[in-house]
Amino acid sequence: MLTATRPTRLAVLISGGGSNLRALLDATTADPGFGGEVVVVGADRGGAAGLEHAHTAGVPEVVEELTAGADAATRTAWEHRLAEGLAAYDPDVVVLAGFMRILSGGFLERWPDRVLNTHPSLLPAFRGAHAVRAALAHGVKVTGCTVHLVDEEVDHGPILAQEAVPVLPGDTETTLHERIKVVEHRLLPACVRALCHDRVRVLGRHAEVDLAGHRSAPPE
Numbered sequence: 001m002l003t004a005t006r007p008t009r010l011a012v013l014i015s016g017g018g019s020n021l022r023a024l025l026d027a028t029t030a031d032p033g034f035g036g037e038v039v040v041v042g043a044d045r046g047g048a049a050g051l052e053h054a055h056t057a058g059v060p061e062v063v064e065e066l067t068a069g070a071d072a073a074t075r076t077a078w079e080h081r082l083a084e085g086l087a088a089y090d091p092d093v094v095v096l097a098g099f100m101r102i103l104s105g106g107f108l109e110r111w112p113d114r115v116l117n118t119h120p121s122l123l124p125a126f127r128g129a130h131a132v133r134a135a136l137a138h139g140v141k142v143t144g145c146t147v148h149l150v151d152e153e154v155d156h157g158p159i160l161a162q163e164a165v166p167v168l169p170g171d172t173e174t175t176l177h178e179r180i181k182v183v184e185h186r187l188l189p190a191c192v193r194a195l196c197h198d199r200v201r202v203l204g205r206h207a208e209v210d211l212a213g214h215r216s217a218p219p220e
């Protein structure tokens with residue numbers, strides 16, 4: 001584990017349905033060799049449906065709401081409260097699993113190279129909050145998902161893993177996003193597991209990741 005003396009402690013941040021949180025909870029509990037456990041779930045909305053997964057799993061929740069159009073000082077104070085709320089559970093790693101807020105250096109420096117995000121496109125294509133819609137609008141035939149370390153630029157940090165997903169005729173934003181999520185549910189836990197086992201090396205933009213045991217393509 002990261003500290004060698006205890007399972008890696010994971011904080012997971014969500015804003016929405018939380019299917020990636022669910023996948024992480026399932027992976028950490030089903031695999032005795034995962035090397036990590038979800039110790040807290042954070043959200044920026046009390047109504048985030050995914051909080052139900054934390055509740056069911058008996059994982060503590062930290063909810064810090066941020067009103068739309070908040071000024072810089074309000075955002076900084078919100079981010080500080082969120083970081084402090086998570087820190088009370090002493091996490092080693094923070095996983096952004098559909099968390100629709102941008103975190104600044106003030107947050108990230110508390111967990112250097114230990115904040116991950118999953119994004120529903122093959123970065124650097126289609127950064128931002130509407131990646132699936134943008135990929136469809138552009139007419140690409142292949143998109144996918146990216147798991148990366150978070151830096152201060154949106155959807156930008158060193159890439160840990162990517163996997164392609166085909167765009168099929170007749171796809172809507174919903175059908176394509178659901179197909180991408182199926183892959184995310186496998187790729188995100190695989191990357192988190194690698195981090196738990198200290199099998200990630202970062203050199204500038206380049207991350208070397210040993211996804212031992214990870215199947216890179218779905219079964220036939």
Ligand code: GRF
Pocket residue numbers: 014015016017018019020021050097098099118119120181184
């Ligand atoms: C995922 O596709 C993630 O990449 C994006 O938001 C979606 C969250 O889905 N940032 P869920 O809440 O985990 O179901």
